[in-house]
Amino acid sequence: MTVVLEVENLSKSFGGIKANNNISFRASSGEIIGIIGPNGAGKSTLFDLITGYTKPDSGGVKFNGKSILNLRPDLISSLGIGRTFQKLKPFLDQTLLENVIIGALATGINLNQARDKALEMIDFVDLIDKRHYFAKELSTGQRKRLELARAMATEPKLLMMDEVTGGVDQKTVPGLVELIKKLNKLGVTILTIEHNMRVIMDISHKILALDQGKKIIFDKPKNVQLNEKVIDAYLGVVNATTS
């Protein structure tokens, strides 16, 4: 499989706190990489470093073999990296359709084509009946779907999702998990930050576990699940045995 994303020795400190400390991993085409770690482990910082929202102190990031270090977020997006945010960022005063049209316009198509593409993405996330609803009128789960549709409309080769199942009720989770699997089947490589261990173990091909800015392990889910450092830092004995 072709390597899509290469992160090498990425480090970032905020004052005296090392948010990311020499993080390295690779994501190959078609993989789902889960990222886990307790709060403050540096997961979202890692996303911000890869997508250009924060400049790293050292290290490198390559996308499809080319360095994307120090590029602006919009340029990184136009290379084919889409992302969603931990704190949802829908355009609240615009309709669901308008939100996704804005994503589709990133591919350089005209407005009518963007509308068609946006509608396909909205249909993909099962919200076609709500296309004229304002984003502020949608539930949290629907807003998560909106963000996925919007990011997908940019035609990313790599999609980075920050806590897709966070903050939604348990009934909504299976639908979102199915959606992630559907996206992956389309050939999109996925990086996903998750706190829901059942979800992350179910969908990930590999898991990157972080603690206090450091990589603990980057391996297959079953190996991560049994790793003592991961159990100690994040899973806890009970979770590890019941997951």
Add this chain to the structure above:
Amino acid sequence: MNNNLQKAKLEPVWHTNKFIFALIFFLVTLFFFFPFINPSNFQLHLMIMIFMYAVMAQSWNVIAGFSGQISLGHVIFFGIGGYTSSFFYVEYGITPWIGIFIGILFSSLVAIAIGIPMLRLTGHYFAIATLLIGFSFQIIFQRWDLIGAASGLWIPLNWDNPWLTLQFHESKIPYYYIFLIFFLLSYFSIWIIYRSKIGFKLRAIRDDPQAASSLGIPVAKYKIIAFVISAIIMSPMGSLFAQYILVIEPERMFDIEISIIVLLIAVMGGVGNVWGPLIGTIILIPLSEYTRIFFGGTGGSVDLIIYGILIMLICIFRPSGLISFFPKKILERKKFL
């Protein structure tokens, strides 16, 4: 393809509300025939001010309502427009018609020049910076001898070629039509921009710049585009106003009160859509002109006090502006705006 998707794809990107279009057509027709009902000079002046302030409030709306940057120094583009056309006419005899376009060019260059360093600023910091730039321009023009310094420029009277020199000494009707044409052109352009790809991207930046950049939108570039569009609309109003009053000085052309009034008009009418500034102007400008007449010289600022009270009421009861009085059905999903 499922039925719902197929049906959705047949819908236009923008719905056209026939009632609103009929209303616009009726108003435009009314505007064109207004001079035929023998209005007084004051009534013509009032309409000219409505057209001018509607365009200026729209100009402010482009950067505040479409791209989310609150400018408090917007008057600089008005001043630059006025001074440029007047200077080229006074010094070189160049017709103000050409001067208007030179003014647009200068205003655009200034918008780029001040827009680039200010891109790092957001919210209150951006507003304060624009306010200070507005004051700075007034001070610079007050001390610039080439353009008449504090005493300003007196445009030499010409009775021979009124349409070439843009001077009409016997009637306000030609001014009325010129301002009307610029008003219609400005609103039509903004309506087109609002519905275009640029409009979508600007609104994305207004709502959430971070999310917009994650969708491949170069935020800095589009903020400058908004600034330039705004300057292009504002500048001709300065040029036309200079020709209307024929005497310009920094106190008047760079008056910070103008920046504040256009802001109040737009906020009152409704920011972020095409028609809000027009609605605000139709309410506030007659109010301003009539209070000036009613209270005379002693009550010069009474209109601002009334503006203040109205703005407080709007903020409390109608935060989306007067446009929110339109029926929800028209305003929302139909998306005629």
